[in-house]
Amino acid sequence: MLTDTAIRKARPAEKPQKLSDGGGMYLLLKTDGGRYWRMDYRYEAKRKTLALGVYPAVSLADARQRRDEARRLLAQGRDPGAEKKAAKAERITAAAVAADTFEKVARDWMAWRDARGETAESTASKDRWRLESYLFPHIGSRPITEVTVLELRDVLKKIEDAGKRETASRAKITAGQVFRWAVLEGKTHSDLTASLRGLFTTPKPTHRAALTDPARIGELLRSFDTFTGHYVTRAALKIAPLVFVRPGELRKAEWSEFDLDDAVWRIPAERMKMKAPHIVPLSSQAVALLRELHQLTGHERLVFPAVGRAGRPMSENTLNQALRRLGYGSNEMTGHGFRSMAASRLNEMGWNADAIERQLAHAESNKVRAAYTHAAQYLEERTRMMQAWADYLDGLKHGAKVVPFKRQA
Numbered sequence: 452m453l454t455d456t457a458i459r460k461a462r463p464a465e466k467p468q469k470l471s472d473g474g475g476m477y478l479l480l481k482t483d484g485g486r487y488w489r490m491d492y493r494y495e496a497k498r499k500t501l502a503l504g505v506y507p508a509v510s511l512a513d514a515r516q517r518r519d520e521a522r523r524l525l526a527q528g529r530d531p532g533a534e535k536k537a538a539k540a541e542r543i544t545a546a547a548v549a550a551d552t553f554e555k556v557a558r559d560w561m562a563w564r565d566a567r568g569e570t571a572e573s574t575a576s577k578d579r580w581r582l583e584s585y586l587f588p589h590i591g592s593r594p595i596t597e598v599t600v601l602e603l604r605d606v607l608k609k610i611e612d613a614g615k616r617e618t619a620s621r622a623k624i625t626a627g628q629v630f631r632w633a634v635l636e637g638k639t640h641s642d643l644t645a646s647l648r649g650l651f652t653t654p655k656p657t658h659r660a661a662l663t664d665p666a667r668i669g670e671l672l673r674s675f676d677t678f679t680g681h682y683v684t685r686a687a688l689k690i691a692p693l694v695f696v697r698p699g700e701l702r703k704a705e706w707s708e709f710d711l712d713d714a715v716w717r718i719p720a721e722r723m724k725m726k727a728p729h730i731v732p733l734s735s736q737a738v739a740l741l742r743e744l745h746q747l748t749g750h751e752r753l754v755f756p757a758v759g760r761a762g763r764p765m766s767e768n769t770l771n772q773a774l775r776r777l778g779y780g781s782n783e784m785t786g787h788g789f790r791s792m793a794a795s796r797l798n799e800m801g802w803n804a805d806a807i808e809r810q811l812a813h814a815e816s817n818k819v820r821a822a823y824t825h826a827a828q829y830l831e832e833r834t835r836m837m838q839a840w841a842d843y844l845d846g847l848k849h850g851a852k853v854v855p856f857k858r859q860a
Contacts, residue, residue, distance in 0.1 A: 453478060455511055458486065476518040478506060488514040490521055494530045501532050551638045553598055553629070554591035557582050560632045571724055573699055573767075581622045582629075585610055595630075595639045600646045607651050619651045660781060661788030663795040669847035671784065674777045683765065684773050686744045687755050691770065691786065693737040693841050695793040695811070697724060698786040703764045704754040706745070711738050729812045730827060732834035734841030793840065800843075806832045 453472040461470060463484045470478040479487040488503035503509065503517045521531035561579060564570050589606045590598050603626060610619040627644035634642060662668050672692070678685045691701060700718055709716050716731040723729050733741070741754070748756055757763040770786035790811060797807050806829040 453511060458506060458511065461486075472511075472515070472518075474518055474522060476503065476514065478514075488517070490518050490531075492521065492525060492531070494525065494532070499530075499532050501535065551595055551633075552592055553595045554582075554587045556595045556633050556636075556638055557586070557591075557629045559636075560629050563632070568721065569726060571699075571726075577621070578625045578628075581618065581625050585618070585622050586626060595633055598643065600643045603643050604647060604650070607647070611651060616651070623647060623651045660783055660785050661791035661795070662784050663792055665796075665847055668792065668796075668844070669850060671777075671779070672844060672848035674779075678773060678777060680773055680776065681758055682747060683744070683755050683758070684769055686740060687765065687770060688773055690737060690740050690744075691789045692792065692844060693734055693740070693837075694731050695790045696729075696731060697790065697812075698767060698770060700724075700729075701786075702755050702767065702769065705752055706749060706754055707752070709733075709741065709754075711741055711745075714738050723812060725812060727812070730830060730833075731810075732830065732837045734838045736841040736845065737837075796843075797836065797840065802836050803829065803832060805829060806836060809833065810836070 453470055458470070458478060461468070461478075461480055463480060463482050465482065467482060468480040469489075470480060472478065474490075475492050476488065476490045479489050481487070486506035488506060488509055490501045490503055492499055492501065501521055503514050503521075506514070509517070524531045524534055561575065561582075565575060586606060589609075590602055593602070603623075607619045607623055610622060623644050627642055630639060630642040630644060633639040662671055675685060675688045678688060687701065691698075694701065694716065696718070700722060703722060704716070704718075708718060711733070714733040714735070714737075716733055718729040718731065720726050720728045744754065748754060752762070753764050755765045757765050771781070774784050774786070775781070794807060794811060798804060809829050810833050
């Protein structure tokens with residue numbers, strides 16, 4: 452039997468020494484002075500060795516206690532070495548689970564998605580805002596495997612009860628994306644939002660406010676000449692109805708994308724909502740406005756830079772605020788409304804619906820047709836349509852009685 456005194460007095464030799472304590476346990480004294488508790492035993496006719504710790508971190512009494520526990524397992528027909536490995540694996544798994552909190556996994560998902568570069572900046576920004584503002588404060592610190600359906604439901608219910616039904620719906624969608632990615636990465640087992648199907652649904656969308664009556668359109672176009680705000684904003688107001696792209700695509704436009712001599716604007720895929728390149732044929736009116744604006748902002752990268760913020764595009768609210776200053780309420784006209792205005796009038800006037808959809812850069816619902824859809828599709832017809840549309844708007848602006856034009860115009 453060993454004693455603490457004997458252990459302390461023991462000195463290393465040229466070869467490792469085994470100082471026995473009985474019951475298969477011994478202190479392995481290595482040549483470098485290291486002292487390791489070991490226990491030899493047999494299990495299913497095989498000789499095995501169990502590590503019991505390092506002296507003096509594990510005292511003699513502690514080592515004996517561990518030996519006795521191992522012998523009890525053997526008496527029950529269980530392998531103490533295998534039991535120890537299983538317990539270690541459980542601890543490692545538990546530590547990994549604790550480390551993979553909902554917030555950490557969500558941020559990993561956002562980083563993974565950003566690296567792929569397939570998500571619009573505005574979409575990524577809104578997802579981050581919903582996570583940081585509504586989900587992280589409540590479930591962010593919880594291991595993602597321990598978040599329950601009821602927890603997630605209660606968080607979303609709080610958002611909805613605050614009068615933010617659409618935000619609750621969007622937050623559920625974002626959470627679902629996080630959970631599904633976590634499943635594929637082996638960080639959790641299921642998408643909890645699947646159990647919330649039918650709850651926190653997005654409210655039925657209302658159409659973007661837009662003017663479609665020809666007389667009202669004429670009034671709107673004339674009002675642009677009375678705008679007393681920044682020149683770049685007034686230019687954006689005048690160009691928006693001529694190109695009817697999405698507000699984000701307009702305000703982030705770069706001069707390098709324009710060929711004014713060829714009267715074309717080529718928007719790269721990374722700036723488009725549908726992640727496909729887009730061509731906007733420019734009417735002579737649009738070219739004239741852009742050439743005039745180029746004298747002011749042509750030395751910069753952006754066509755519509757923000758006032759006093761070098762290198763930044765105009766705010767996403769700039770056009771809407773300008774329309775409010777001109778007396779148009781949010782229920783009458785919005786920056787996005789120029790698209791609805793054009794879509795409504797062009798369809799009524801008999802232009803090819805497919806050409807209109809292509810010019811609006813809408814997603815092709817039919818996947819077979821989508822495979823053949825590209826930026827230049829219907830380009831010749833779209834070029835005629837965009838010039839005719841600009842001429843039509845000019846007629847409305849000047850109060851002429853305009854006869855609806857057809858696609859052969």
